[in-house]
Amino acid sequence: MVDHPGPAGDELLDVVPLGPGVLAGFTSRAGGASSGPWAGLNLGLHVGDDPEVVAANRRALARRVGVPVEYATQVHGADVVLVPDGRDGDRRADALVTVSPDVAVAVYVADCAPVLLADPVARVVAAVHAGRPGLVAGVLQAAVAAMVRAGADPARTVAAVGPCIAGRSYEVPDAMRDDVAAVVPEAASRTEAGTAAVDLAAGVHAVLRRCGVTAVHVDGRDTYADPALYSHRRATHERATTTGRFAGVVRLLGPGGPPGG
Incomplete structure (x- = not known):
């Protein structure tokens, strides 16, 4: 179901309800110290932004959630890593799972x-990067x-399915x-002009239901159409x-x- 509750009085994190004892949410461009084409809270280290500024943005998010935030090098595959795993910054995976309250897990996107x-x-949580290749690969x-x-x-x-194209x-x-x-099959779609398209949110929702996950909140915001969110395709086109x-x-x-939780 589409269930985007709107900002929860918080510039850095749009909180979504995933149950008691869980803090979850999605960032946007709001907040952060990046400028130029990355203006806002850019969390990607691989897109040409100043690494020191990105590191500051990541520290701001970690302060908001109250614990270190773990990321992976995303490769549009189906590998999953259970964290903590003794590695820092050298994971190649598109899903992170944890049972520890001492870390948060995150994925970064700009249309996926x-x-x-x-x-x-x-008390098991996961963050998954589900782009078109990962959706097909079974992430x-x-x-x-x-x-x-993990139980x-x-x-x-x-x-919770966050904003995506x-x-x-x-x-x-x-x-x-x-x-x-x-x-x-549920991911097959058409654009407003009638051309072939892929509906990631619909595909994600369908796969989760087939996995037995029936409580699915879909944000519904379109990254391509919403300037408050990063969109790789929009930046490339415009x-x-x-x-x-x-x-x-x-x-x-x-x-x-956590603070503010």
């Missing part, structure tokens, strides 16, 4: 779908399976749309330039919760 998952009873199924191995029950798990904006060649639809990355982040709360 950031997906947050939590079983608040088993969501892999993330849910990793959560189950989660899909029937108890709550998911909408089907009406994500034009692709016919063959590419058909390749995606062969694996995830300015032929790079842009920043926003994030989905989730953590288990310890006693007392």
Whole structure:
């Protein structure tokens, strides 16, 4: 269901409900120290922004959620990492799972779908980067399976699908749309002009339901159409330039919760 509650009185994090003892939400361009095409809270280190500024932005998000935030090098695959795992900054994965209240897990995006998952009873959470290749590769199924191995029950798990490029904006060649639809039929879509397209949010929602996750909140905002969010495709089309990355982040709360939580 579309269930975007709007900003929760917080510039850095638009909080979404994933159950008691869980803090989860999505950032936007609001806040942060980046300028130029990355203006705002850019969390991506690989897009040409000043690394020191990005590091400051990441520290600001960590302060907001109250614990260090763990990221991975995202490769549009289906690998999942359970953190903490003794590695810092050298993970190559598109989903992170944790059972620790001492870290948050996050994925960064600029059109792909950031997906947050939590079983608040088993106290297992995950952040998943679900772009078109990852959706087809099975990253969501892999993330849910990793959560189950850590004790989660899909029937108890709550998911939030963050802002991503909408089907009406994500034009692709016919063959590419058909390749995606062969694996995830619900992702087949058309643009407003009637051309072939991929609907990531619809595809994510369908896959999660097939995994047994039925409580799914879909943000519904279109990154391509919303200047408050980073969009790689919009930046490429409008300015032929790079842009920043926003994030989905989730953590288990310890006693007392985080500042502002």
